[in-house]
Amino acid sequence: MRKNKWLLSMVTFSLLLFSVNSTHPTEAFSAQQIELGAFGDDVIELQSRLQYIGLYKNKIDGEFGYGTYWALRNFQEKYGLPVDGIAGPATKNKLAKVAEFNKEFVHNQIAKGNQFTHYGGTPLEQQVKKGTNQGAKQPEQTQLPAKYSEQDLQLMANAVYGEARGEPYEGQVAVAAVILNRVEDSKFPNTVSGVIFQPLAFTAVADGQIWLTPNQRAKEAVLDALNGWDPTENALYYFNPETATSDWIWGRPQIKTIGKHIFCD
Amino acid sequence: MKILSGVLAIALIVMGVFLYNSKENEEALQHSLRSQYTNQISDASEKLTELQKSVESATVFKDKTAQAEPLEDIWRLSSEIKSNIAALPLQQDFSNQWMNYLGRLGDYAKLRSQDKVPEDKWLKVTNNVATNLEDFSFEWQNATTEMLAKQQSFSKWQKEVKAGEPSETWTGMSDTVKGYTESDFPLTASESDDQKKTDLQNIEEKPVTEQQVVKQMKSTFPAFKNANLVTTSSKPDAPYPFYHIQFHEGIRIGYADYTKKGGHLLSMLIERPIGDDRITQEEMKKKAEKAVKSYGFNDVELVETRENHLYWHVVFVRLSPGNNARVYADAIQLKLAKDDGEILGVNAMEYIQKEKINDQKLVTIDWKEFFTDQVSVESERLSYTENEQLQQRLCYEVMVLKESEQGSNTLRILVDTETKEVLKSEMLN
Numbered sequence: 001m002r003k004n005k006w007l008l009s010m011v012t013f014s015l016l017l018f019s020v021n022s023t024h025p026t027e028a029f030s031a032q033q034i035e036l037g038a039f040g041d042d043v044i045e046l047q048s049r050l051q052y053i054g055l056y057k058n059k060i061d062g063e064f065g066y067g068t069y070w071a072l073r074n075f076q077e078k079y080g081l082p083v084d085g086i087a088g089p090a091t092k093n094k095l096a097k098v099a100e101f102n103k104e105f106v107h108n109q110i111a112k113g114n115q116f117t118h119y120g121g122t123p124l125e126q127q128v129k130k131g132t133n134q135g136a137k138q139p140e141q142t143q144l145p146a147k148y149s150e151q152d153l154q155l156m157a158n159a160v161y162g163e164a165r166g167e168p169y170e171g172q173v174a175v176a177a178v179i180l181n182r183v184e185d186s187k188f189p190n191t192v193s194g195v196i197f198q199p200l201a202f203t204a205v206a207d208g209q210i211w212l213t214p215n216q217r218a219k220e221a222v223l224d225a226l227n228g229w230d231p232t233e234n235a236l237y238y239f240n241p242e243t244a245t246s247d248w249i250w251g252r253p254q255i256k257t258i259g260k261h262i263f264c265d
Numbered sequence: 266m267k268i269l270s271g272v273l274a275i276a277l278i279v280m281g282v283f284l285y286n287s288k289e290n291e292e293a294l295q296h297s298l299r300s301q302y303t304n305q306i307s308d309a310s311e312k313l314t315e316l317q318k319s320v321e322s323a324t325v326f327k328d329k330t331a332q333a334e335p336l337e338d339i340w341r342l343s344s345e346i347k348s349n350i351a352a353l354p355l356q357q358d359f360s361n362q363w364m365n366y367l368g369r370l371g372d373y374a375k376l377r378s379q380d381k382v383p384e385d386k387w388l389k390v391t392n393n394v395a396t397n398l399e400d401f402s403f404e405w406q407n408a409t410t411e412m413l414a415k416q417q418s419f420s421k422w423q424k425e426v427k428a429g430e431p432s433e434t435w436t437g438m439s440d441t442v443k444g445y446t447e448s449d450f451p452l453t454a455s456e457s458d459d460q461k462k463t464d465l466q467n468i469e470e471k472p473v474t475e476q477q478v479v480k481q482m483k484s485t486f487p488a489f490k491n492a493n494l495v496t497t498s499s500k501p502d503a504p505y506p507f508y509h510i511q512f513h514e515g516i517r518i519g520y521a522d523y524t525k526k527g528g529h530l531l532s533m534l535i536e537r538p539i540g541d542d543r544i545t546q547e548e549m550k551k552k553a554e555k556a557v558k559s560y561g562f563n564d565v566e567l568v569e570t571r572e573n574h575l576y577w578h579v580v581f582v583r584l585s586p587g588n589n590a591r592v593y594a595d596a597i598q599l600k601l602a603k604d605d606g607e608i609l610g611v612n613a614m615e616y617i618q619k620e621k622i623n624d625q626k627l628v629t630i631d632w633k634e635f636f637t638d639q640v641s642v643e644s645e646r647l648s649y650t651e652n653e654q655l656q657q658r659l660c661y662e663v664m665v666l667k668e669s670e671q672g673s674n675t676l677r678i679l680v681d682t683e684t685k686e687v688l689k690s691e692m693l694n
Binding site for chain 2: 031032033034035036037038039040057058059063065066067069070071142143144145146168169170173186187188189190194197198199200201220223224227228229230231233234248253254255256257262264265
C-alpha cells in the first residue's frame, strides 16, 4: 500500500511537471533564434505573443520586419533583457511566460485571408474585422527587396513562365533580368507592368501564354533576378534565332546565348 | 443514311454559328483595340502641342514662381506622352528613342525647378528643345495622320509594325529623335559612371585565359572541382568581354561568369533540389560571412537577410575606408540553401568596379528640428547614396519610427551631410 502511494505520488508529480512544462517554453517556438529578415511560423508566434501584450500593432504576417523588430526591442527593455531585437532562448522563454498564443485561431485567420488581431483581454471572435474583402485568397507572402512588390513578382513569374518555361533555370532568370533592365533603362516604361505589357514587347503577351499559371521554378527565377542576379550581363532584348525574322533584332549587339535565346544590348 | 445526313447538317450549322461568333468576337476585339490605339495617338499629339507651349513658356520667365508652372507641366506632360507611347504598337527603335528623350526632358525640367541647372544652361538647352520639338511635332503629325487616314485594318497595322524592314518614316523619326537626345541631353560624366555595369569594359587589368578562369572557379568553389564544364566566350559585340562557364555535377547545375580582364567573378548561380532540413538564421549568417571572406571580399558588411520558402538571400555592402560608411552601390548578394546553408549564388557585378568617392563636409543636423514630433530617430550612421546627378554623396542614414494606434512604420532616410538634402526616403516592411 505504501509502495502504491509512493508510485501514485510519483505519477502525479510527473504529470504535474509535464503539464507545467507543456504550457510554457517547450511548447512555444522552435529552437532557432529569429531576427530581422526571418519568415515563417516562429515569426507568426512572435508577432502574436507581442500583440497579445499590446506591444505589436501591425499585421500578423510571419515576416520579421522592422515593426516586429521595434516591438521586440520594447519587450526586451520592459522585461530587463538584453536589448538586441533578436528572439533568442531567454527572450522567447520570457515571452511565452507573459503572453499567450492561440495558434489555431491565428493560423486559421491567416489561411482564410481575414484581417484580424490577437490582443489579450478581448474575445478573439471580436477581433476578426468585418469587411468587404474578407476571405479573399491571399498572395503567397515573399520577402522582396524594398523597391519591388508581390504584384511585380507575380506578373514577372507569369511572363517568365509564358516566355521561357522550357529553358534552363539560368535562362528563366535571364528573361526576368531583361524585364528589370528595361525598367531601369530610360528608353522603356519605368514599371514592371509597363514593360511587360508594352505592345509587341513579349510574345507571351501577344499569344496569351502569359496567363498560364506559373510554376514554383519560374517564381524562384524571378526572385533571384529581383535580388540582383543578371545572367544576361545587362541585356535589354532577347530572341530565338530559329524563329526571329526581324532584321532589327538581328542587328542588335549580341551578348551571350542561354538555352534557345540570344541576349542582346 | 437520312439520319447521318441530318446529323451532318446540324453539325455544319453549329460549326457555322460557332465560326460566325468567333469572327464577330475577334472583330469586336480588333475594333476595341484599334480605338484605344487611335485614342492614344490623338492624346499624344495633343499633349505634344501642350508640351511645346510649356517649353516655350519655361524660357520666357525669369521669376521662379512664374517659371514653376511650365516646369511642372513639362515634367508631367513628358511623363504622360511617355505612357502614351509605351502603350502603342510602334516601331521598337522609335519608341525607345522617343521615350528616352521625353524622360530626359522631364528630368531636366525637374532639376531646373530644384535650382540644380543654371539659368544660362537651361535657356540654351530649352531653346534647342523648343526648335527640335517643333520640327518633330510636324513629322509626328504627318506620320500619325497618314496612319489614321489610311483607315487600314488592324492586322495590316500590326503587320507593318512587325515587318522585318520597318517603314522609312518611322526609321527616319527614330534617327531624328536620337539626334535630338545626343545634342540636347548628352550623357554627363556622372551618368556614365552610373553605367558602371557596362563600364566593366574599362577595367585596366591583364586579360586572363580560359584555363586560368576555370582553375580559379574550381578553387573558389571546390565542390565543383570534378564537375562537367562547358566554357564559352561572350559574343564579340558584348559591352565587356567575359567567360561563361556552365557546370553540372550530380544534382547541381549552374553557371558562373568571369570578366576576361582580371578574371573577376561577375555572378554564379546553382540550381539543386532543397531538402526538408532547416539551418538557423544564426548559422546561415555565419556561413554567408565565412563565404564572402573566402571569396576575397574582405571590406564588406552584412546589411540585409531575406528568408523565403527554400532560400535565404543575403546582401553585403562595401565599407568605405576611413569613415566606415556603407557604399550601397558596391553590393554583393549571396543565395543560400535553407536546408544546409550551401552557397547557391553569388552576385558581385556591382562590387567589381568600386564607386568613386569624394571628400565631403559633415554639417551637424538637429533631428528634433528636422523631423516632426510624430517620429523618433532610432539610429543614425553614415552611408553613401547617389543624388539626382548620379554622384555618390555621403549621407546620414537615419532610421525613423512613426508609431500610432494603428501600428508602426519605419522609414530609412538618407540626408546629404553637406547640403541637408533628403536623397532617399524608403518605407521599410
